[in-house]
Amino acid sequence: LQFEAMRWARDQGCATYDLQGLPDQDPERPGNDDGHRLEWLKTGFGGEIVTFPAMLERQHVPVPSWLARTLKRIER
Numbered sequence: 001l002q003f004e005a006m007r008w009a010r011d012q013g014c015a016t017y018d019l020q021g022l023p024d025q026d027p028e029r030p031g032n033d034d035g036h037r038l039e040w041l042k043t044g045f046g047g048e049i050v051t052f053p054a055m056l057e058r059q060h061v062p063v064p065s066w067l068a069r070t071l072k073r074i075e076r
Contacts, residue, residue: 006045022049 006017019042043049 003045017047019045019047 002019009017022039022042039049
């Protein structure tokens with residue numbers, strides 16, 4: 001399905017197609033984790049890996065930051 005979407009986009013004149021990033025690599029298991037296989041697949045289409053700054057999260061409600069961090073830890 002991704003490949004067909006890429007072909008359609010190319011036919012419409014698109015020069016780039018975003019494959020939505022790669023997971024962080026596990027330094028303890030170089031070359032053996034899913035991230036390396038996914039990187040191999042995505043770069044196999046002839047693209048390049050582009051690194052962007054990390055996402056910035058902001059609290060939009062007046063919840064104390066310690067409570068927000070605690071809730072995030074509980075979710076994991």
